[in-house]
Amino acid sequence: MENVSGYFGSMVFDDRVMKANLSAGVYKSLRKTIDQGAKLDISVANAVAAAMKDWAVEHGATHYTHWFQPLTGITAEKHDSFISPSPDGGVIMEFSGKELIKGEPDASSFPSGGLRATFEARGYTAWDPTSYAFIKGKTLCIPTAFCSYGGEALDKKTPLLRSMEALNKQALRILRLFGNSHVKCVRTCVGPEQEYFLITKEMYDKRPDLRFTGRTLFGAKSPKGQEMDDHYFGVIKPRVAAYMEELNDELWKLGVLAKTEHNEVAPAQHELAPIYTTTNIATDQNQLTMEIMQKVAAKHGLVCLLHEKPFAGVNGSGKHNNWSLATDSGVNLLSPGDTPYENAQFLLFLCAVIKAVDDYQDLLRLSVATAGNDHRLGANEAPPAVVSIFLGDELTEVLDAIETGKPYRGTEKTQMKLGVNVLPKFNRDTTDRNRTSPFAFTGNKFEFRMLGSSNSIACANMMLNSVVAESLKIYADRLEGAQDFESELHEMIRKTIKDHKKIIFNGNGYDESWIKEATEKRGLLNYRTTPDCMPHLLDKKNVDMLTSHKVFSEAELKSRCEIMLDNYCKTVLIEANTMADMAKTEIVPAVETYALEVARTAAAKKALVEGLACTYETGLVKKLSQLTDMIALKAEELEEAVVELQGIGDVIGQSEFIRDTILNKMGELRAASDEAETVTAKKYWPYPSYGDLLFGVR
Ligand code: ADP
Ligand code: MG
Numbered sequence: 001m002e003n004v005s006g007y008f009g010s011m012v013f014d015d016r017v018m019k020a021n022l023s024a025g026v027y028k029s030l031r032k033t034i035d036q037g038a039k040l041d042i043s044v045a046n047a048v049a050a051a052m053k054d055w056a057v058e059h060g061a062t063h064y065t066h067w068f069q070p071l072t073g074i075t076a077e078k079h080d081s082f083i084s085p086s087p088d089g090g091v092i093m094e095f096s097g098k099e100l101i102k103g104e105p106d107a108s109s110f111p112s113g114g115l116r117a118t119f120e121a122r123g124y125t126a127w128d129p130t131s132y133a134f135i136k137g138k139t140l141c142i143p144t145a146f147c148s149y150g151g152e153a154l155d156k157k158t159p160l161l162r163s164m165e166a167l168n169k170q171a172l173r174i175l176r177l178f179g180n181s182h183v184k185c186v187r188t189c190v191g192p193e194q195e196y197f198l199i200t201k202e203m204y205d206k207r208p209d210l211r212f213t214g215r216t217l218f219g220a221k222s223p224k225g226q227e228m229d230d231h232y233f234g235v236i237k238p239r240v241a242a243y244m245e246e247l248n249d250e251l252w253k254l255g256v257l258a259k260t261e262h263n264e265v266a267p268a269q270h271e272l273a274p275i276y277t278t279t280n281i282a283t284d285q286n287q288l289t290m291e292i293m294q295k296v297a298a299k300h301g302l303v304c305l306l307h308e309k310p311f312a313g314v315n316g317s318g319k320h321n322n323w324s325l326a327t328d329s330g331v332n333l334l335s336p337g338d339t340p341y342e343n344a345q346f347l348l349f350l351c352a353v354i355k356a357v358d359d360y361q362d363l364l365r366l367s368v369a370t371a372g373n374d375h376r377l378g379a380n381e382a383p384p385a386v387v388s389i390f391l392g393d394e395l396t397e398v399l400d401a402i403e404t405g406k407p408y409r410g411t412e413k414t415q416m417k418l419g420v421n422v423l424p425k426f427n428r429d430t431t432d433r434n435r436t437s438p439f440a441f442t443g444n445k446f447e448f449r450m451l452g453s454s455n456s457i458a459c460a461n462m463m464l465n466s467v468v469a470e471s472l473k474i475y476a477d478r479l480e481g482a483q484d485f486e487s488e489l490h491e492m493i494r495k496t497i498k499d500h501k502k503i504i505f506n507g508n509g510y511d512e513s514w515i516k517e518a519t520e521k522r523g524l525l526n527y528r529t530t531p532d533c534m535p536h537l538l539d540k541k542n543v544d545m546l547t548s549h550k551v552f553s554e555a556e557l558k559s560r561c562e563i564m565l566d567n568y569c570k571t572v573l574i575e576a577n578t579m580a581d582m583a584k585t586e587i588v589p590a591v592e593t594y595a596l597e598v599a600r601t602a603a604a605k606k607a608l609v610e611g612l613a614c615t616y617e618t619g620l621v622k623k624l625s626q627l628t629d630m631i632a633l634k635a636e637e638l639e640e641a642v643v644e645l646q647g648i649g650d651v652i653g654q655s656e657f658i659r660d661t662i663l664n665k666m667g668e669l670r671a672a673s674d675e676a677e678t679v680t681a682k683k684y685w686p687y688p689s690y691g692d693l694l695f696g697v698r
Contacts, residue, residue: 009255011059013052013133013140021051034129035185035328037165045097052133053082053095056140064095066103066125067141069156069456071112071563075287076146078103079139100142101127112154112559123147123154128161131284134254143284152556156458157283159551163465164188164279166549170472171325171333171349177479178345183327188465189445191276192286195317195453196293197268197305198240200696203688204303208586212578213571214307214454215372218587218670220677221313222691226266234263239300239697240270247272247296254292256285266315267694276322276445279465283458286319290454302697308452309375311690312670316376317453321460324445325349325468335444344489347402351496352475353446354389356467357439358503360545361387361525362536364439365450367463369530369564371571373452378528383438383449386518386526388505390437396506402490403497436509466551473549530568531655537561565651572658572666576642579666583635583673586686588628591676594684595624620679627676634669641665 009016018027026047032038056064065077082093103125112123125144133142146155153159164187171186204210209217236244244261251258257275264271272293274285290306297304309316325333333349336342357364364387368377377385391399401408434440440447451460475492482488502522507514518524527533536542538561546552552560602617641662648654677685688696 004252008252011135011253012255013055014255015132017055018048018051021055022047026051030129040101040129042097042101045101047097049095049097049100052100052140052142053093056133056135057082057093059135060138061135061140062138064099064140064142066127066144068125068144068146069283069287069458070146071155071560072567074290074456077139077141103144112148112563124149128157128280130161130278131281132255134288136254136288152553152559156456156462157280159556160283160458160462160465161280162551163462163469163549166469166551167325167465167472170469170476173476173480174345174348174472175327177476177485178341180327183329183331185328186325186333187328188279188461189276189324189326190279190282190457190461191274191322192282192451192457193271193273193320193322194286194289194293195264195269195271195319197266197310197317198243198270198297198302198697199268199305199693201298201301201303203693203696207687207693208582209575209578210303210305210310213575214305215310215575216312216690216693217575217579217666218582218673218677218687219312219690219693220674222689222694224267224691224695225314236261236263236270237698239302243296243300243302244270244272246299247293250292250296251289254285254288256289258289264315264317266311268697269315269317276324279323279457279461283456283461286457306454308370308372308454311694314690314694316381318376318382318449319451319453319455319457321448321451321457321464322442322445323448323461323464332444334441334446347493348475348489349472350395350441351493351500352468352471354500354503355474355496356464356471357387357389358500359471360463360467360542361503362527362533362539363463363467363542364448364460365525365527366530366533366537366564367460368450368452368455369527369533369568370452370455371530371568371575372454373450374529376452377450383436383509384515384526385450385528386509386515386524387438387450387503388509388518388524389446389503390434390440390506390509391504392434392441393506395441396504399497399501399504403494403501437505438509462551466546466549469549470545529659531565531652531659534561534565534568534655535652537564562651565655569645569651569654569658572662573642573645576638576662576666579669580635580639580642583631583669587673587676588631588635590684590686591624591628591631591680594680595621595628597681597684598624623679624676627672627679630672631669631676634665634672638662638665638669 018030022030026044029038029041029044030048033040061082063079063081065079067075067077070076082095083091084094086092123146125146128143128145131143133140135141143157145153145158145161147158148154167188168186172183175183175186207216209215248258248261257277258272259275260271260273262271263269272289274282274289276282277285293304293306306317308318327333334346336346365385376382398408400406434442438448438450440449448460448464451457478492479485479488502524505514505518515526519526527536537557543554543557546557547554598617599621602614602621605614605617606612645654645657645662648657677689682689
């Protein structure tokens with residue numbers, strides 16, 4: 001195999017390529033834009049565009065696209081060719097700075113939640129120079145933000161970039177107070193661990209539910225599931241290994257640092273983790289990773305399922321968002337330091353996160369809310385819908401000592417005094433308790449584990465960045481006006497611990513008793529579904545906070561809330577329609593055919609042997625008959641509920657009706673059909689079984 005370092009990032013217009021292909025002056029201006037957000041001169045843009053085009057054409061590209069992340073779906077792109085007619089009747093390959101900076105996709109069918117209608121008919125895309133352009137197939141993809149003409153964000157990247165800026169601003173204020181004058185900027189870094197399922201294309205094609213909705217809407221339990229725990233970190237099957245190898249290759253070419261891969265808990269479930277990078281780039285790369293995962297699977301006769309819950313009764317797929325704060329000089333602000341002063345600074349950032357997560361449990365919960373993820377979070381599957389923080393016993397004891405002024409064991413009975421004591425070295429807690437936490441401190445970063453496998457990480461990170469920016473702002477306001485910095489700092493940390501320790505939970509997050517304690521004793525929020533949490537996006541405290549940091553305007557928040565709920569409704573509506581259709585046109589006829597076969601068998605047997613009772617056949621035909629009646633009835637009830645849903649005028653009402661009625665009807669229809677599957681001969685059942693799907697890739 002060719003040396004990876006030879007082709008890693010070969011399809012990316014990254015810093016190395018920029019340095020080699022741009023004049024020193026142009027490179028310097030562009031870096032200033034990337035690092036400090038300086039305004040980009042059109043002459044610089046023209047030079048960058050020309051170099052980008054030459055490089056892209058050299059690497060086989062014929063088209064370019066402004067690549068962006070609309071509010072639904074993974075990514076969007078509209079391809080334009082580089083070709084311009086030349087006066088001599090031929091063509092030349094052209095690409096100007098103007099085309100690089102701004103594009104105008106015909107975006108009228110992207111969701112805007114009413115925004116575009118109020119302002120202008122079309123949106124435009126704007127180049128994000130902080131994320132590198134790359135070549136996919138024959139197309140140069142230019143990462144862009146997508147806005148309305150009034151400047152309202154219509155995508156996920158714009159608020160993410162704004163939230164990074166908000167956090168940068170507040171974190172710098174804090175660092176200055178600690179005497180750090182050399183740090184130019186603070187960025188958040190993310191390493192998202194991506195879970196997915198692989199099944200064969202052949203079986204996928206036979207399941208309308210998978211094709212239309214990404215998950216199985218029917219399916220009796222397989223005799224073998226994940227009870228043996230024999231898949232987790234198990235030997236990777238050759239076909240899957242070949243897939244992973246090609247996937248890595250493709251990702252490496254695109255500069256994605258795909259690093260670890262292993263089997264997950266459920267059969268057919270796997271995980272891919274890249275090495276962490278700046279949040280903005282990590283977000284683009286995760287979108288790209290999901291896309292490439294599906295593409296490469298197709299080449300191997302496989303289908304990559306990114307749905308949060310493709311199979312009932314089997315572990316769903318999530319995405320772990322490992323998040324940290326780092327300075328431009330590479331210092332991780334969530335890493336306990338070596339000196340008392342660094343420790344105090346670390347504790348302040350730690351407290352900022354604790355306070356933020358407690359104050360804005362709702363925003364974090366809703367940032368990961370989708371119809372698909374409700375199957376995991378709301379159904380006592382890892383982790384629960386209640387947001388809490390795992391710190392580990394050692395760090396929790398340190399915080400206790402600070403709060404109460406009592407001695408801490410590790411410091412030989414001395415009191416924990418900020419600015420005086422060095423923190424004890426924390427060992428990374430790798431117990432299972434940590435793995436059940438929605439938000440765990442893992443030594444020098446937080447792992448936010450509530451994200452669904454298909455979520456864009458932009459949504460979680462724009463909220464995470466914003467809520468932490470808010471804590472830091474409150475701290476900075478107080479510290480900047482303090483008479484005595486050290487005592488104010490100590491008091492603020494102490495008070496944060498006292499007020500917010502209710503969000504800290506080091507026990508087992510899957511325990512029933514935890515949910516009770518969390519909600520009844522501690523008063524933590526438990527929004528089990530998307531309709532439960534999403535409307536809280538518009539709570540006054542949330543709107544005030546998000547607008548004050550300029551992450552969102554109020555109009556943008558309203559539109560987003562509407563789009564997310566609308567998306568939830570559409571998703572479930574498609575599922576409901578698919579279910580009713582499968583039940584009526586395939587499942588009932590299949591069960592009927594089998595019943596007829598059994599009845600014919602009984603009749604034939606009776607004709608042959610006088611006095612034969614055929615008790616088994618009679619009982620089975622009766623059972624099949626009852627089940628077809630039930631399936632038909634439940635399908636009809638579901639269809640009636642869908643008609644009722646369509647009569648509801650507002651999206652909140654619709655989402656609540658789905659939560660309270662449609663999902664129950666779907667559950668009842670499924671239960672009847674799954675029972676029928678267990679008594680119908682396999683060759684009559686129209687779909688591959690769970691066993692076939694989960695153990696089909698060899
Ligand atoms: P696990 O959670 O499975 O034990 P690791 O600790 O190796 O795995 O890390 C998982 C992910 O966390 C990887 O994507 C890794 O790059 C990322 N990560 C490691 N350190 C940091 C950090 N300081 N900031 C953000 N992400 C990080
Ligand atoms: Mg993890």
